[in-house]
Amino acid sequence: MKGVLFDLDGILTDTAKFHFAAWSRLAQEELGVILPAEFESELKGVSRVDSLVRIMDYAGIMNNYSPAEIKKLANKKNDYYVKAISSLTRADILPGITEFLDELTEHQVACAIASASKNAPLILKNLGLSDYFAAIADPAKVAHGKPAPDIFLAAADTLGIDPKECVGIEDAVAGVTAIKASGALAIGVGDTQELKEADIVVPTTNELDYKLLTQTFAEKY
Ligand code: BG6
Ligand code: MG
Numbered sequence: 001m002k003g004v005l006f007d008l009d010g011i012l013t014d015t016a017k018f019h020f021a022a023w024s025r026l027a028q029e030e031l032g033v034i035l036p037a038e039f040e041s042e043l044k045g046v047s048r049v050d051s052l053v054r055i056m057d058y059a060g061i062m063n064n065y066s067p068a069e070i071k072k073l074a075n076k077k078n079d080y081y082v083k084a085i086s087s088l089t090r091a092d093i094l095p096g097i098t099e100f101l102d103e104l105t106e107h108q109v110a111c112a113i114a115s116a117s118k119n120a121p122l123i124l125k126n127l128g129l130s131d132y133f134a135a136i137a138d139p140a141k142v143a144h145g146k147p148a149p150d151i152f153l154a155a156a157d158t159l160g161i162d163p164k165e166c167v168g169i170e171d172a173v174a175g176v177t178a179i180k181a182s183g184a185l186a187i188g189v190g191d192t193q194e195l196k197e198a199d200i201v202v203p204t205t206n207e208l209d210y211k212l213l214t215q216t217f218a219e220k221y
Pocket of ligand 1: 008009019043044045046047048051078115116117118119120
């Protein structure tokens with residue numbers, strides 16, 4: 001194992017509540033729709049514009065908007081979201097993550113971000129985690145979002161490491177599918193049943209450690 005490819009939202013910090021609050025405000029103000037609570041998990045790992053398309057589908061209004069109007073709405077949601085994440089600090093890093101990153105650094109394992117979020121650099125900066133990552137794959141430069149493997153392939157490529165020598169870490173079903181399709185070993189964080197496609201699933205980020213990764217890697221290859 002030479003590299004670890006991290007999802008960000010739900011792995012380094014819990015941003016789903018901020019995404020959901022921003023989408024809820026937009027949906028209510030601009031579309032006149034109240035989003036049901038299920039949307040919080042449904043939008044995990046889904047790109048900004050695809051999230052808006054799903055919300056419009058739910059509201060049954062997709063056809064009334066031009067691409068320019070869709071972009072304007074997505075930007076507005078992002079303004080709300082960016083305001084919310086500006087208050088993130090080290091205290092918002094999920095349990096065990098800093099220790100895990102220290103361990104990977106100690107063992108000279110390269111780390112990269114493979115997130116669908118265009119706000120990844122800002123979030124890393126606010127959490128004080130930027131220095132741990134040798135690369136942040138740019139979601140604007142990949143053709144297909146998760147569950148396609150593109151962002152994990154791009155992250156491994158930026159590190160200059162074969163994806164087969166990498167481990168990917170994800171909390172979303174689409175993300176685990178993307179890791180498996182890239183050829184990397186998949187570690188799921190969350191519900192075992194939901195993330196059953198992963199090579200191994202741990203309940204929380206607190207269980208992530210170097211030994212678990214190397215052991216799982218040795219068992220699979
Ligand atoms: C993913 C989140 O990581 O990034 C999604 O799980 C989000 O909910 C997507 O829509 C895109 O994020 P952003 O910050 O570019 O709007
Ligand atoms: Mg995630």
